[in-house]
Amino acid sequence: MTTNVFILYTGGTIGMGPRDPEDPISPLEPKSIGDLFRFLPDFRLYGEKKGIRTRNAGQKPKPDAFGAGGLPFLDLDNGNTIRFGSASFEKPVDSSDVGPADWRRMAEMIASVYDAYDGFVILHGTDTMAYTASALSFMFQNLGKPVVITGSQLPVSGVRTDAVLNLMNAVFIAGYQASDLPLIPEVVIVFADRIVRGCRASKVSTSDWAGIDSPNAPLLGTIGERIKIHDQEIRPVPLRPFAVNPRLDENVFIIDLFPGFRSDRIEGLFRDPDIRGYILRTYGTGNIPNDRALLGLIRNAVEAGKIVMNLSQCGTGTVEMGLYAASSALIDIGMLSGLDMTREAAVTKMMWILGSGAARPEQELQIDHRGEQSGSLYPIAFGGVPEEKAAPACRRSRIPDIRLNRARITGSSLRISDLGVKGAAVGERTILHVYLNRPEADHRTPPDDEKRIATLEFDWNGRPETRIKVVTRKTQAGIGDGEVSLTLAGGLPGHRFYFSGLHLEIVADA
Secondary structure, eight states: OEEEEEEEEOOSGGGEEESSTTOTTSOEEEOOHHHHHTTOTTSOOSSOSTTOOOTTTTSOOOOBTTBTTOOOEEEOTTSOEEEEEEEEOSSOOOGGGOOHHHHHHHHHHHHHTGGGOSEEEEEOOSTTHHHHHHHHHHHEESOOSOEEEEOOSSOTTSSSOSHHHHHHHHHHHHTHHHHTOOOOOSEEEEETTEEEEGGGOEEOOSSSSOOEEOTTSOOSEEESSSEEEOGGGSOOOOSSOOEEOOOOOOOEEEEEOOTTOOGGGGHHHHHOTTOOEEEEEEBTTTBOOSOHHHHHHHHHHHHTTOEEEEEESSSSSOOOTTSSHHHHHHHHTTOEEOTTOOHHHHHHHHHHHHHTTOSOHHHHTTSOSSSSSSEEEEEEEEEEEOGGGOBSEEEEEEOOOTTOOGGGEEEEEEEEEEEEEESOOTTOEEEEEEEESOTTOOTTSOTTOTTEEEEEEEEOOSSOEEEEEEOHHHHHHHOOSSOEEEEEEESSTTOEEEEEEEEEEEEEEO
């Protein structure tokens, strides 16, 4: 069997070589793709080395992008063959200089030869490799072939280097048919002993061989004596035709909180008319300082039509806004959850969503598209009841996102913002029952009704407070297809309720 693999060389440490070929300790500089492959002893070139078996020995090689020696094929031990095509950036780029324009160029170069090859390898520097992998994951629509990105911590020209093994492993995964491996129809990074989903990758070390990792998601495979693909983690092959969406909106900004952070220092950023999206990297599960000025900046930005996303600074775990009081107000002012995305995925996803012209970008940003997050968030906002219209019972209904798969619900929480009580004395006990998809419920409905998802029982202190309940099991059992309704009914006579917002936050497996 013969498999066709296309190699795109963009630059990076993997392609560095001595400026003077006769002096191996001369300063390193980027080399051409032809020079790069001359340092790879395991690749079988056109009879350049004595004793190497070739399929067309004695024939004159055709020059290509690899140079006069060529690299037309690689014979595997199982008798199969990988044939190569190649291209390179006219001038190799240090990965610290790689940006959206380069991502578009890579995407378009792959698209131009997509039909002619079975898999693709991109050689790239490590500093921004995870950003590139995430960006390409989003830009490639209905990708049905492996796009494998790799590089190295040490130059391929060195006597001791990780470049050769990384490249060989990448070629085997891209040439899966010839190497008898399962198909991975995704953008992945192959580095050291691991195979990482592109939109789950981060650079975690400047010096370890395993410099790229997947800190918040399972690996797609591991590499040792054998290459092992974790089939259960691989996304299905799409049924629609492959396409590229190269439109990215670069007007996004990422901000890290830290102790002593002053919101007045970023007022100008939030007033910048050109910035359309902000990613705020917060503490723990999405907590921010008790800073009214910062909340005001976020609220004003959202009201101006901008996107503000909450992303944890932690390498593992997920954002859970509303779990603590420090983040409870963020839902009400319209801040989005980045769930468990990496910063690289969050930045490039926001560029992609904003650039694609989505009608509701705030909705799309919380939905999983390429495996970049463990689940999708489907918030349902039911509105509020003003104090002057306080009532003993309230009914609200909404139609959720049609992509919500009820069978895959893994978590949900009920949130009633600024809940207040009329007709109750300060210190008096009050009870409020909440029913899911029981619109006829009222104070006479039995508390043990199967559609009751929560009961709030508290002493009224005279001040409206936000109340949160985890209602996962009840939501899983009570939600159905179509319209979702919530009914709030008081449990004691004479008590009337008001609130600024009523939310059901549902998380479903991707």
